[in-house]
Amino acid sequence: MSRQLLPVLLLLLLLRASCPWGQEQGPKSPSEEPPEEEIPKEDGILVLSRHTLGLALREHPALLVEFYAPWCRHCQALAPEYSKAAAMLAAESTMVTLAKVDGPAQPELAEEFGVTEYPTLKFFRNGNRTHPEEYTGPREAEGIAEWLRRRVGPSAMRLEDEVAAQALIDGRDLVVIGFFQDALDMTFGLTDRPRLFEQFGLTKDTVVLFKKFDEGRADFPVDEELGxxxxxxxRFLVTHSMRLVTEFNSQTSAKIFAARILNHLLLFVNQTLAAHRELLAGFGEAAPRFRGQVLFVVVDVAAGNEHVLQYFGLKAEAAPTLRLVNLETTKKYAPVDGGPVTVASITAFCHGVLNGQVKPYLLSQEVPPDWDQRPVKTLVGKNFEQVAFDETKNVFVKFYAPWCTHCKEMAPAWEALAEKYQDHEDVVIAELDATANELDAFAVHGFPTLKYFPAGPGRKVIEYKSTRDLETLSKFLDNGGVLPTEEPPEEPAAPLPEPPANSTMGSKEEL
Known part of the structure; x- marks a missing residue:
């Protein structure tokens, strides 16, 4: 690769198409309204519908849209910060507009943009409706504003001397500077000055990330042959921009998930206790050797993180303790011996998981004594296999989450179905709390999920995806797990409701 091209490639990465004004405008939606229509506002935020989104995209070349649900507590927490960010950007005359869409009330838009959880934020540039950028930044006002400033303004500058370089480093928590001996005349963070190479101890083209935490800087040398x-x-920038140890809270959760490191090691401590706080030093000491492989996260059990504890099947009294989760497989791991938390035990635990020596565990509640006394039978991880795969029974199971609005809405129909078939000895209507019980046979990702396990050998599983009313559910059962051909087509899947925490450890938003 020509060395003259290296700064160009770095520029493309660093700017991430940060100048939206030169992009080709995307296709217009046939549902766009005429320009004279006025879009309503709340607290400085545009309130959009499927009829006005096209108009907003035409009028606002840089548009951040929040897809929210009125019942979502994370959306409620974000609302004041979102309004503050809008006010800050308006005061600065920044050419970016903030908007919001009620996802459940605008299902067409939620489906068009693949919204499955709330809040989801998407950034539209220059009217391009087809390829919005996913917002992965902070959830507080200044963080939102800074994320947007970087996308609508110049993101870097040419450095001519030590003063300019130091000013850039001092001005932000994270600064990336490309040191190139054959730099092109571009206005981004790069330099070709020998004295700067000397000052920062460099002899070859290098990208340097400066930060005000951990080791202070990280170097990425450019391969002289491969470029x-x-x-x-x-990957280098994402990995090294994260702290070696990150405390989990509402401000850091989005960044933790955006790090793209699949393994998360969690240290659960009660930071009101001095003995627990003393463990943090050893936790940080073990972290450097796993950088890029395992993300080290501290969870304070005394700071309102019950949803994280619930996800791992823990009580606050279990702290201090370690858990590791792989975000791709959602498998969870616990130390085998459960001994003290030390640098040695942390290191051994991580190596054991990465080398496949530590086996994952599955959550399960205890089997209730009266699990089969009601029309709707109660299943947990420990009795699921023997009930669902009983070859003499046709078993219909609802996998639900206690916080799920859609699950609550269909509960009366499910109860009525169970009462209707309670005298059929070969039919079992059951439910399983999939937030507190995990199955080896398959994972449950959306709620409610309905699965039918027909009698007979072969461990067959049929997923039900049609209307959730008593009449249709009954027809499905009566026809042996299929609906009559004259049934209407399957209804579109509703957007996933918001959990008390989002995805892994409750959700991507929570960790």
Whole structure:
């Protein structure tokens, strides 16, 4: 690769198409309203519908849209910060507009943009409706505003001397500077000045990330033969911009998930106790050798993180303790011996999981004594296999979450179905709390999920995806797990409701 091209490639990565004004405008939606229509506002935020989104995209070349649900507590917490960000950007005359869409009330838009959880934020540039950028930044006002400033303004500058370089480093918590000996005349963070190479101890082209935490800086040397690999550089920047140890809270959760590190090691402590706080030093000491492989996270059990505890099947009294989760497989791991938390035990635990020596565990509640006394039978992880795969029974199971609005809405129909078939000895209507019980046979990702396990050998499983009313559910059962051909087509899947925490450890938003 020509060395003259290296700064260009770095520029493309760093700017991430930060100048939206030169992009080709996307296709217009046939549902766009005429320009004279006025879009309503609340607290400085545009309130959009499927009829006005096209108009907003035409009038606002940089548009951040929040898809929210009125019942979502994370959306409620975000609302004041979102309004503050809008006010800050308006005061600065920044050419960006904030808007919001009620996802459940606008299902067409939620489906069009693949919204499955709330809140979801998407950034539209220059009217391009087809390829919005996913918002992965902070959830507080200044963080939102800064994320947007970086996308609508110049993101870097040419450095001519030590003063300019130091000013750039001092001005932000995270600064990336490309040191190139053959720099092109571009206005981004790069330099070709020998004295700067000397000052920062460099002899070859290098991308340097400066930060005000941990080791202070991280270097990414450019391979003299292969040149600059953008994928490797991107991973380097993401990995080294994270702290070695991150405390989990509402401000850090989005960044933790955006790190793209699949393994998360959690240290659960009660930070009101001095003995627990003393463990943090050892936790941080063990972290560097696993950088890029395992993300180290501290969870304070005394700071309102019950949903994280619930996800791992823990009580606050279990702290201090360690858990590791892989975000791709959602498998969870616990130390085998459950001994003290030390640098040695942390290191051994991580190596054991990464090498496949530590086996994952599955959550399960205890089997209730009266699990089969009601029309709707109660299943948990410990009795699921023997009931669902009983070859003499046709078993229909609802997998639900206690917080799920859609699950609550269909509960009366499910109860009525169970009462209707309670005298059929070969039919079992059951339910399982999928937030407190995990299954080896399959994972449950959306709620409610309905699965039918027909009698007979072969461990067959049929997923039900049609209307959730008593009449249709009954027809499905009566026809042996299929609906009559004259039934209407399946209804679109409703957007996933918001949990008390979002995805892994409750959700991507929570960790």
């Amino acid at each position: 600059l690999d953008l994928g490797d550089l991107s």
